Amino acid sequence: MPKMKKHSAARKRFKRTASGEVKRGHAYKRHLMASKTSKRKRHLRHSTEISVADKRHFRALLPG
Numbered sequence: 001m002p003k004m005k006k007h008s009a010a011r012k013r014f015k016r017t018a019s020g021e022v023k024r025g026h027a028y029k030r031h032l033m034a035s036k037t038s039k040r041k042r043h044l045r046h047s048t049e050i051s052v053a054d055k056r057h058f059r060a061l062l063p064g
Contacts, residue, residue, distance in 0.1 A: 007061040022058050023047045
């Protein structure tokens with residue numbers, strides 16, 4: 001049986017952790033940064049895990 005292909009857009013945007021969780025970056029940090037507070041920009045810097053509601057969808061996008 002052939003190998004399962006990963007969704008190429010999802011592969012570029014998301015990473016799997018060692019425990020199998022899926023990490024994502026934050027939105028709203030590409031432009032218009034002058035109007036955002038320092039605290040907001042600082043929190044946007046760090047990655048976070050995807051929500052529980054999205055986990056089943058990502059299992060299909062990123063097999064293996």
